[in-house]
Amino acid sequence: MDKNQIRDKVEKLVKELAGAQQVRTMYSQDHDLTRKSVNKLFYILEDLLFIKDEITIGIIGDEFAFEKEPFYDISAKIKGFIDHLKEIDALKISFLKGVSKEEITEFVGILAMNIETLNKTGGLEQRFESSNIKNIAFGKIGYRKKSDEDIIVENIANIAKRNFENGEDVLKEIAGNILESKNIDLSKIKSFVSGIMNNLLTNKSSLLILTAVKTHDEYSFVHNINVAIFSLLQAESLSLEQRYINEIGVAALLHDVGKLSIPGEILRKDTALTDEEFKIIKSHPVFGAKILLESPDINPLASIVAFEHHVRYNLSGYPERLFNDKTNLATMIVTISDVYDALRSKRAYAGEMAPEKTYEQMIEQSGRDFNEDLLTNFFNLIGVYPPGTLVELNTGEIGLVIKESALDNKRPQLEILYDNKGGVLKEPYSFNLLEKDPKTGEFKKTILHSIIPTEKFLVPEKYR
Ligand SMILES: [Fe+2]
Numbered sequence: 369m370d371k372n373q374i375r376d377k378v379e380k381l382v383k384e385l386a387g388a389q390q391v392r393t394m395y396s397q398d399h400d401l402t403r404k405s406v407n408k409l410f411y412i413l414e415d416l417l418f419i420k421d422e423i424t425i426g427i428i429g430d431e432f433a434f435e436k437e438p439f440y441d442i443s444a445k446i447k448g449f450i451d452h453l454k455e456i457d458a459l460k461i462s463f464l465k466g467v468s469k470e471e472i473t474e475f476v477g478i479l480a481m482n483i484e485t486l487n488k489t490g491g492l493e494q495r496f497e498s499s500n501i502k503n504i505a506f507g508k509i510g511y512r513k514k515s516d517e518d519i520i521v522e523n524i525a526n527i528a529k530r531n532f533e534n535g536e537d538v539l540k541e542i543a544g545n546i547l548e549s550k551n552i553d554l555s556k557i558k559s560f561v562s563g564i565m566n567n568l569l570t571n572k573s574s575l576l577i578l579t580a581v582k583t584h585d586e587y588s589f590v591h592n593i594n595v596a597i598f599s600l601l602q603a604e605s606l607s608l609e610q611r612y613i614n615e616i617g618v619a620a621l622l623h624d625v626g627k628l629s630i631p632g633e634i635l636r637k638d639t640a641l642t643d644e645e646f647k648i649i650k651s652h653p654v655f656g657a658k659i660l661l662e663s664p665d666i667n668p669l670a671s672i673v674a675f676e677h678h679v680r681y682n683l684s685g686y687p688e689r690l691f692n693d694k695t696n697l698a699t700m701i702v703t704i705s706d707v708y709d710a711l712r713s714k715r716a717y718a719g720e721m722a723p724e725k726t727y728e729q730m731i732e733q734s735g736r737d738f739n740e741d742l743l744t745n746f747f748n749l750i751g752v753y754p755p756g757t758l759v760e761l762n763t764g765e766i767g768l769v770i771k772e773s774a775l776d777n778k779r780p781q782l783e784i785l786y787d788n789k790g791g792v793l794k795e796p797y798s799f800n801l802l803e804k805d806p807k808t809g810e811f812k813k814t815i816l817h818s819i820i821p822t823e824k825f826l827v828p829e830k831y832r
Pocket residue numbers: 623624652677678
């Protein structure tokens with residue numbers, strides 16, 4: 369078996385494993401269908417373990433992967449199985465030489481248990497230890513999240529709770545007289561946020577392409593929607609509770625609502641601001657927080673984020689008076705989204721600059737303006753070259769970014785559109801920049817830089 373044949377077999381293994389798990393949730397261990405699926409797994413493994421001592425499959429992001437290369441095609445089809453494995457913390461599964469049918473049967477039985485049942489017996493680890501399985505191992509490694517992020521996630525409930533408790537009173541105290549009270553329709557916002565969420569869960573890349581609609585006005589509605597999309601994407605990747613994810617979405621959408629209190633002529637002024645005008649601008653987070661606190665049904669998190677959204681990770685920025693010695697996780701998330709989209713918008717003004725420059729500029733501020741782990745996670749999610757970006761390759765070809773890579777934020781999947789002489793390809797083809805030349809071990813193609821769509825190089829209609 370060559371490398372590709374092994375990979376195909378492993379893909380089959382993953383597919384059969386998902387199938388076997390499903391069968392076992394419906395039928396007993398001795399049922400014919402269970403036996404058949406266990407047999408299939410056994411023979412695939414026997415072939416594979418004849419040439420390898422160990423076969424390890426794992427989950428990277430939302431995909432099943434073998435030797436760090438995801439199986440994009442099947443992963444989408446077995447999303448339920450992947451989600452289940454994530455839930456029970458089985459992110460890596462290794463099959464070792466000598467694995468028996470009995471072991472596979474027992475293993476499939478464990479995989480078919482739901483999380484409640486597993487937890488009752490002390491979780492997957494405990495259940496595994498008390499089993500007779502010796503030649504199958506599982507692990508938690510392989511997930512995109514970094515350990516520091518894990519810590520953030522573990523602590524988030526506490527951080528949020530603490531901020532909720534004292535945030536409201538302090539904000540009420542600080543917020544001065546409001547110019548006018550604005551009514552905010554929460555039901556509309558909630559359905560909008562859940563709409564974005566549904567899209568994110570089913571088709572992340574296409575939603576990201578949507579954010580490529582750049583805003584020339586930093587405070588426009590489009591900007592706020594983009595901030596919500598980027599923030600929901602981040603929140604979702606951190607496996608936060610769904611309730612909290614939605615609250616972050618609402619908070620992101622409303623973070624700049626205090627701008628309503630700033631006269632339009634100051635907002636639109638393109639000459640230098642006077643001290644007095646700058647003071648008015650700087651008051652918008654406090655006004656925003658106050659408006660939100662006074663809106664019935666709006667979660668205090670939205671006011672916290674509105675209050676803090678110009679406070680940087682190192683607590684520089686404004687307002688100067690804070691109610692905690694660190695900003696809320698939701699604020700850290702929203703700030704990253706806000707600055708990212710604002711930078712892109714500014715570039716649109718100045719005649720477009722490269723997304724890789726935005727990346728460099730933000731990474732430079734990592735640890736100061738932004739939490740390092742969240743920023744790294746953000747660029748892992750959207751890639752340095754987000755879907756919809758045209759890029760020139762070291763081969764001279766021009767491609768369009770279709771899907772970011774979970775493994776390398778500078779190596780997305782492309783659709784190659786133009787050849788190395790700038791000619792339109794009659795048959796554009798997909799290319800994964802993670803592909804290496806088997807002889808040299810070097811990457812086959814690499815992005816040199818992004819390019820601005822022009823008459824000569826266009827983004828085809830179907831991707832717009
Ligand atoms: Fe703002």
